[in-house]
Amino acid sequence: MKKQFAADQAYERIRDAIYDGVYPSGERLTEVQMAEELQMSRTPVREALKRLGEEGLLKNKRVLAPTEKEFIDTFDVRRLLEGHAAARAAAYMTIPEKEELRACVTHAENGQLEERMYWNKQFHEKLVTASGNEVLIEAVSRMEAIVYLFRQTVVYEQRPGLLEEHHAICDAIDAGDRELADTRMKDHLDNDLQFALRMRK
Template sequence: MPIPSGTPSVDRTLLRDDVYRRLRDAIVDGTFGPGEQLKDGELAAWLGVSRTPVREALLRLGGSGLVVALPGRSTTVSAIESQAVRDARDVVAAMHQLTAREVAGKLGERDLDRMREANRRFAEAVDAGDVSAALDADEELHRIPVAVLGNRAIETVLEQFDPLVRRAERLRFGADGKASVERHDTLIDLLASGDAEGAASIAYEVWHSLSADDDAEKSGRG
């Protein structure tokens, strides 16, 4: 498994959640691609931690569908399979739909302004073809209503299934990014006006617009 060069080791007091996030992000952003074998010893050396938090992180990643672990043999990055993406997408869309319905009319002006600013950066990243920046801005935008709602059950579900969808989304932004900007604007306006059903509908559409079949085909998988 090729380990990225030039990446500084993190502090040895790195928490388990931080190890998980680093490995999760490396899979989502394509640093570790589908089918690539992940060796806990090499990953531990890369991150500057012991093997224990790495092994725990790999177990969590298995639960999210980002890796496939064969006990006593190997752990590899999962393929981008259409059915798995479709299932995760439907769950994520439902969680954001519920969130939008619950927080419509309850977001403060600061929250709405933060969403607008995130969408502005998202639009700029799409125009520039910067997929990583687009994903970061998109995640920030959608995280705001979820944080305001404060429903830990929804947060837990999204934490598990969102990464799988995000990995597939990297293939979508080139073709569908501009449409997402418009959907974001509509979502923000509906949340601001207190239109709960309208906001819920567009929130679901934002996520359900991801075509799992197209993404799997582009990746050569599924």
């Protein structure tokens, strides 16, 4: 077990708390309060808050409250990047990698809600990671915060068609069809977006 700096702990704990809805969108996080709660001095907390700010989870000290536009804009970029990742995967993924990817979908099919969330997330992550392009990976992961915070609900994981679409993407990749993989990923994300938007109403 590696020793963790207080600043890192603070970062992780606050981040998780935000994701868990402990601090709702719009709430202001102050250094003193956080320091109090985490039982450490302001210094590491301050560092953690700054980092959360840079990563977009806080917007001048308040928990990000993503607007519909921000969400749409995020997907506009995401579909580009993940579509590209899918195309690359179709061209360069190794057989074992393809199998792992497919396994994500089947595991999701068989698992309960908790597991299903995990494997769906893994699916996208594996796909992007397989590109081997650090810049791409970084860019995608940077957008997770908004996505996560916007659709506060988890119902999304039950969206009809979701798993079928993941399968379809796998099929395109297995077939080595770049174009098709790209298109299917983009369509998939479009569906996700539409569904999430509808859920908010």
